[in-house]
Amino acid sequence: MTYVLRRLVTQLIPVLFLASILIFASVRLIPGDPVAGAIGDAMGNTDPEVYQKLKEELGLNKPMYEQYWIWLGRIFSGDFGQSLTGLPVTKILWNAIPASVELAGLAIIIGFTLGLTMGVLAAVNRGGFFDWFAALWTGWNIGVPSFVAGLVYLIVFSVWLDLTPVSGRVPLTEDPLEALKHLALPALALGGIVAANISRFTRQSLLDTLSEDYIRTARSKGLSNGAVIVRHALRPSLIPVVTIMGLELASILSGTLVIETVFTWPGLGRALINAVNNRDYTVIQATTILLVFVFVVVNLIVDLVYVGLDPRIRIGQSAES
Amino acid sequence: MRERNRIIVERNYWSRMKRQRLSRRNLLRASARAGVGAAGLALVGCGDDDDDQPAIAQAQQQQAQQQQQAMQQEQQAEQQAVQQEQQEQPAQQAEQQQQQQQAAVAQAQQSDRTDSQGNVIQTGGVFKRAAASQLTLIRFPWNSAGNNGTIDPTGYMYNCLTQYGGVQLTETANRFWEYSNPDWEIKPDVAASWETPDNQTWVFNIKPNVVFHDGRAFVAADAAHSYEAIRDPGVSGGGSPAHNLGKVIAGAEAIDDVTMRLDLAEPRGFTGALTAYVRMGHPETTGSTTAPALDVARNEEAVLIGTGPWRFDTDSYDPNTGWRLAPFSEGHMGAPNMDEITYTIFSDADAIGIALEAGDIDSHNGIPFNNPETIDRLTASDEHWGWAGTSLGGQIFRFAIDVEPTTDPRARHGVWRMVDQERVVRDYFGPYDDAGRLFFQRGSQGYLEDLDRPNYDPAEGAKLLDAAGVGAGSVLTASTLPIRPYAPALAQLLQAELSTLDIELELEPTEYNVMIEKQQAGDFGNFLIGFGNWIRPESAALAMVMQDALHGEGNAKRGGDASNPIPVRERPYMDNYFDWLDMIVDVQTGNHEDSEAYWRSFNEKFHEVMFAQAIARQRGAEFYTNRVHVPDPGPTTPNPQTIWLEQT
Numbered sequence: 001m002t003y004v005l006r007r008l009v010t011q012l013i014p015v016l017f018l019a020s021i022l023i024f025a026s027v028r029l030i031p032g033d034p035v036a037g038a039i040g041d042a043m044g045n046t047d048p049e050v051y052q053k054l055k056e057e058l059g060l061n062k063p064m065y066e067q068y069w070i071w072l073g074r075i076f077s078g079d080f081g082q083s084l085t086g087l088p089v090t091k092i093l094w095n096a097i098p099a100s101v102e103l104a105g106l107a108i109i110i111g112f113t114l115g116l117t118m119g120v121l122a123a124v125n126r127g128g129f130f131d132w133f134a135a136l137w138t139g140w141n142i143g144v145p146s147f148v149a150g151l152v153y154l155i156v157f158s159v160w161l162d163l164t165p166v167s168g169r170v171p172l173t174e175d176p177l178e179a180l181k182h183l184a185l186p187a188l189a190l191g192g193i194v195a196a197n198i199s200r201f202t203r204q205s206l207l208d209t210l211s212e213d214y215i216r217t218a219r220s221k222g223l224s225n226g227a228v229i230v231r232h233a234l235r236p237s238l239i240p241v242v243t244i245m246g247l248e249l250a251s252i253l254s255g256t257l258v259i260e261t262v263f264t265w266p267g268l269g270r271a272l273i274n275a276v277n278n279r280d281y282t283v284i285q286a287t288t289i290l291l292v293f294v295f296v297v298v299n300l301i302v303d304l305v306y307v308g309l310d311p312r313i314r315i316g317q318s319a320e321s
Numbered sequence: 322m323r324e325r326n327r328i329i330v331e332r333n334y335w336s337r338m339k340r341q342r343l344s345r346r347n348l349l350r351a352s353a354r355a356g357v358g359a360a361g362l363a364l365v366g367c368g369d370d371d372d373d374q375p376a377i378a379q380a381q382q383q384q385a386q387q388q389q390q391a392m393q394q395e396q397q398a399e400q401q402a403v404q405q406e407q408q409e410q411p412a413q414q415a416e417q418q419q420q421q422q423q424a425a426v427a428q429a430q431q432s433d434r435t436d437s438q439g440n441v442i443q444t445g446g447v448f449k450r451a452a453a454s455q456l457t458l459i460r461f462p463w464n465s466a467g468n469n470g471t472i473d474p475t476g477y478m479y480n481c482l483t484q485y486g487g488v489q490l491t492e493t494a495n496r497f498w499e500y501s502n503p504d505w506e507i508k509p510d511v512a513a514s515w516e517t518p519d520n521q522t523w524v525f526n527i528k529p530n531v532v533f534h535d536g537r538a539f540v541a542a543d544a545a546h547s548y549e550a551i552r553d554p555g556v557s558g559g560g561s562p563a564h565n566l567g568k569v570i571a572g573a574e575a576i577d578d579v580t581m582r583l584d585l586a587e588p589r590g591f592t593g594a595l596t597a598y599v600r601m602g603h604p605e606t607t608g609s610t611t612a613p614a615l616d617v618a619r620n621e622e623a624v625l626i627g628t629g630p631w632r633f634d635t636d637s638y639d640p641n642t643g644w645r646l647a648p649f650s651e652g653h654m655g656a657p658n659m660d661e662i663t664y665t666i667f668s669d670a671d672a673i674g675i676a677l678e679a680g681d682i683d684s685h686n687g688i689p690f691n692n693p694e695t696i697d698r699l700t701a702s703d704e705h706w707g708w709a710g711t712s713l714g715g716q717i718f719r720f721a722i723d724v725e726p727t728t729d730p731r732a733r734h735g736v737w738r739m740v741d742q743e744r745v746v747r748d749y750f751g752p753y754d755d756a757g758r759l760f761f762q763r764g765s766q767g768y769l770e771d772l773d774r775p776n777y778d779p780a781e782g783a784k785l786l787d788a789a790g791v792g793a794g795s796v797l798t799a800s801t802l803p804i805r806p807y808a809p810a811l812a813q814l815l816q817a818e819l820s821t822l823d824i825e826l827e828l829e830p831t832e833y834n835v836m837i838e839k840q841q842a843g844d845f846g847n848f849l850i851g852f853g854n855w856i857r858p859e860s861a862a863l864a865m866v867m868q869d870a871l872h873g874e875g876n877a878k879r880g881g882d883a884s885n886p887i888p889v890r891e892r893p894y895m896d897n898y899f900d901w902l903d904m905i906v907d908v909q910t911g912n913h914e915d916s917e918a919y920w921r922s923f924n925e926k927f928h929e930v931m932f933a934q935a936i937a938r939q940r941g942a943e944f945y946t947n948r949v950h951v952p953d954p955g956p957t958t959p960n961p962q963t964i965w966l967e968q969t
Contacts (some may be wrong), residue, residue: 085640095639151671158679166676168665261668264676266642273668274641 004300012296019292020075020285024068027284034084034279035060058082060281071285081282083275089286092271096287099169100267102179103260104252106187111194111248116241118195119202124229126207134199141196146255150189150262157185167264186263190255194248201244205237239306246302253291436952436963444658446966448949451673451685452643452664477646477662478534479600479627482512482525482544511539511601511628511653521571523583525596530653533603534632541575546604548573548583567599601628630657630962642666658965671695677944678702683966684945699944707944718811720848726797727847732789736797736848738782739818740811742775749807767920783822793823798846800831800839808851900926 035055055061059070074081080089122134141149158166164185172179209215210233218232219225256269264270268287275283434442512525531539551567571584603626625633631646638644643664650656665682667673674695676682699705718740720733727733786792797819801808809830816826829846831839839845904923945951948967 083640087638087640092639092641096641151675154672154675154679158681159675162679166679166681167667167672168681262672264665264667264669264672266639270668271641274666 004304007300007303012293012300015296016289016293020072020289021068023285023288023292024071025064027281027288028064030276030279034058034281058084071282075286075289080286083283084278084280085283089282092283093268093286093290096266096268096271097290098171099265100256100260100269102169102172102183103186103190103256103265103267106180106183107191107194107252107255108249110187110191111198111252112245114191114195115198116202119199119241120206120229120234122199122203123206123210124225131203134203137192138196138200141192145258146189146193147258147262149192150186150259153185153189154263169266186259186265189263190252190259193255194252197248197251198241198244202237202241205240206233209233209237242302242305246299249298249302250295253294436950436965438950438952440950440952442658442950442965443968444965445660445968446948447661447663448659448684448964448966449682450662450664451676451682452666477631478625478629478633479602480511480531480629481600482510482515482596510597511544512596515596521585521587523585523596524576525581525583527579527581528653529579531628532652533628534626534649534652535603536651537603538578539601539628540578541581542578543604544581544601545573545575547599547601550602550604551599603627628652630654631662640666654962657962674699677705677946680704680946683949684943696942699942704947705944706947707942718848718850719845721845724798724847726789726791726795729789729791731785732791733848735782735785735787735789735791736815736819738776738778738785739815740775741777741814741818743777745807745811745814749810767923769917769921769924772921772924779818779821782818786822786824791824794825796825796827797848798827798829800829800836800845800849802836802849802851803830803832812850 035058052061059067062070071081078090080093083089083092085092118130118134118137121130123131125131144152154166157163164181169182170178206229210229215228215233218228223231256265256267257273258269259265260267260269261273268290271283272287272291274280275287436442509528511528511531513528515523515525517523525541525544527539527541527544533539533543548567548570549572552570569586571586573584574582576582605626625635630649630652632649634645634647643666645664646662648657648660665676667676673682673685677685678695678698699707718737720727720736722728722733727736786795791797799812799815801812803809809828812826812828816828819826827846831845831849836845836849839849904926948969950965950967952963952965
């Protein structure tokens with residue numbers, strides 16, 4: 001518990017603070033004026049008075065440091081500001097977060113379950129059918145960009161086979177079956193990449209472990225192959241895989257940007273893409289800082305999981321002690 | 322053009338029976354009923370005519386027994402049918418669907434309404450449309466709309482004074498429909514009639530039964546407010562087409578509740594677009610604020626209020642998802658045929674095509690698809706109707722005329738002749754785009770094929786450039802938009818052509834939002850490539866030409882001051898300004914000649930006046946699922962009142 005608190009104080013807060021500065025500054029380094037983008041159009045000319053008035057309304061006429069402190073102060077009171085779309089940013093986030101949680105959640109389940117299963121089967125049947133199939137699956141998911149894979153899934157499963165809807169979301173709480181139909185393809189596209197990476201690492205890690213002396217000892221004791229794998233090989237093999245899982249969680253967060261766009265999924269990724277296109281500073285800032293927060297917390301959880309997997313690892317202790 | 326599927330309502334009993342599926346349940350039920358009927362007939366037909374009471378009593382007793390037996394048979398049959406129902410769920414669902422469809426048809430028959438194509442109108446259903454991702458409340462309020470995507474929802478929500486066929490000049494070819502208003506007639510919308518006491522005054526009589534979505538009566542003062550408001554850049558966004566149209570207005574005034582006077586700044590032929598383009602808004606939601614929609618969104622009490630048959634559901638708006646329009650049955654146009662219109666925001670054009678193919682959406686709001694194969698599939702589909710082909714929109718190549726050396730028209734024409742338009746179109750636009758130059762598209766009145774040919778002629782270009790003093794060692798600058806692949810490709814081709822003359826072309830790849838700033842400031846070098854549509858396919862095209870002809874701001878400014886543009890009429894090459902203006906007015910009002918010489922003259926003037934040249938006519942596509950019936954298509958959006966959905 002002390003370790004968790006220390007991590008939160010020494011890492012989470014400083015990281016978020018530094019990230020907030022970087023995000024705030026980098027958003028303003030993106031070329032293009034949000035006010036001009038909001039009220040101008042390709043054919044016309046914006047009236048200078050109109051431009052100035054809207055800039056003042058949005059608080060973009062103030063010095064940058066002042067804008068930053070105002071923004072930071074508002075965050076602490078739960079106010080992420082006003083979007084260029086006219087809505088409060090909190091409302092946009094509030095609408096988008098459940099969608100992203102659903103998508104990321106199912107993608108994680110698919111990715112981890114499928115990845116671990118295929119990795120273990122491929123290692124155990126090295127050179128066999130499962131190994132070959134896993135290699136094919138991995139090649140597809142890693143080699144083909146997610147937006148291409150997404151479109152292929154849409155055409156095959158939605159248009160040709162008419163099994164799933166093409167776009168949109170039904171909340172899980174409203175109609176679970178319909179919600180899963182909507183979720184299936186984006187989660188498969190997103191989770192497939194994760195599964196491919198985890199499968200590769202699991203296979204390799206398990207093969208390495210299976211060649212260890214203690215495994216030979218276990219076999220020489222007369223243990224069955226299954227017992228050797230489950231009792232002795234799998235657990236130590238999972239330590240590097242857990243590290244990868246932590247990273248894969250981050251890749252899921254970034255993957256939502258593409259997948260949510262292709263599948264018209266109304267989550268944080270799509271909100272961020274739309275905001276970048278429209279130079280909607282407040283939405284970009286809020287979404288990005290939220291993603292940073294999730295990433296830091298996930299890293300902490302991964303560190304805690306290590307302890308459960310390897311008793312030799314003790315958290316909160318230096319190497320010397 | 323493939324003929325769209327239509328529901329056929331047979332009034333003939335046998336043809337209807339023939340189409341019905343004969344299920345076991347129906348068979349058993351029919352047998353039982355036949356048994357009852359036969360028993361009844363036997364009793365009636367076989368009975369004596371005398372008044373023998375015992376015989377009657379016996380007959381009645383027999384009849385009762387037979388009826389009881391028949392009822393038992395029917396009950397058994399029903400029970401069997403129920404058991405079968407449980408075993409045959411899919412069949413039952415299909416039957417239910419069939420029954421629902423028949424009920425919908427029957428309901429429509431009762432209402433006895435048919436559309437202009439003779440189809441019985443059905444009511445109900447949700448019309449699902451796709452929208453572009455950039456759509457935000459700040460961009461689609463009322464009259465500050467800047468592009469066709471934004472015009473769409475407001476087209477359902479608002480009325481104008483008139484409906485004018487002139488804006489459909491460009492809609493003649495490659496469309497599913499023909500002119501809905503081919504005689505250029507100006508039809509009433511909320512204005513019942515109008516007159517012109519002099520050549521600068523128009524007086525409109527407003528229909529007395531028009532009401533806003535909040536229930537308040539629409540009066541002439543509201544119409545006057547709408548015209549005054551579009552003149553205010555703080556309301557209409559400054560650069561919007563409506564605002565630019567409004568520059569010809571000197572003032573608008575309500576004489577009484579049903580009469581409004583519109584004063585023009587100078588004598589002018591009737592500006593049809595001005596009355597068919599400016600939407601009538603509620604003063605409380607079109608107030609003189611910087612961005613009315615921003616205020617609407619901030620103020621939960623306020624909504625976008627118009628007089629059209631659909632009202633905006635503010636609560637449904639999510640910039641990440643979409644929004645819905647609810648029917649406004651209390652309006653002067655009556656209840657629309659559908660229950661709801663939903664808009665789903667798509668970030669990806671290809672995803673829109675796939676959603677349409679899968680039936681997730683019914684139409685796509687004129688958003689062009691990136692992938693020609695999607696258009697091919699939709700064209701071949703039996704479940705969709707619509708059109709695909711070239712349309713008026715053009716990707717432009719816009720010159721600055723106040724930056725050396727393109728101040729000289731010969732330099733501009735010289736550069737333009739170095740552009741291998743056909744190659745760019747072939748390589749980057751695909752089979753649906755034309756390498757045309759004309760304002761008019763094929764099949765329309767003003768189209769002349771010989772003038773439409775691309776004018777790639779490097780030798781002639783070199784001569785013109787030399788005559789303008791642009792020779793070896795000269796430097797030209799251009800901004801390009803890399804997100805449109807043809808733009809850098811075209812720029813590089815041009816760079817290669819000019820390098821053969823030892824003319825350097827410096828390119829500045831520019832991001833979209835930066836390009837907006839550059840264009841507004843007139844700071845894009847000698848020309849820009851790939852930014853802004855020349856004229857958009859769904860817009861009031863001639864109104865846009867008029868706007869450019871009158872004002873033409875943005876690419877010529879006095880002393881480098883973007884806020885001080887040089888009007889077109891004062892530009893050096895514009896020695897026939899009023900002739901040109903007259904021609905535009907004549908074409909708009911339908912008072913034009915219809916000879917080849919006339920259109921040749923119009924097109925040549927147009928090329929001279931416009932400081933932007935089209936690279937290609939943009940690929941356009943508009944498809945609907947077969948369940949959508951658009952009997953009276955309009956220039957910008959399907960008619961919000963007459964569109965209806967087939968119930969399945």
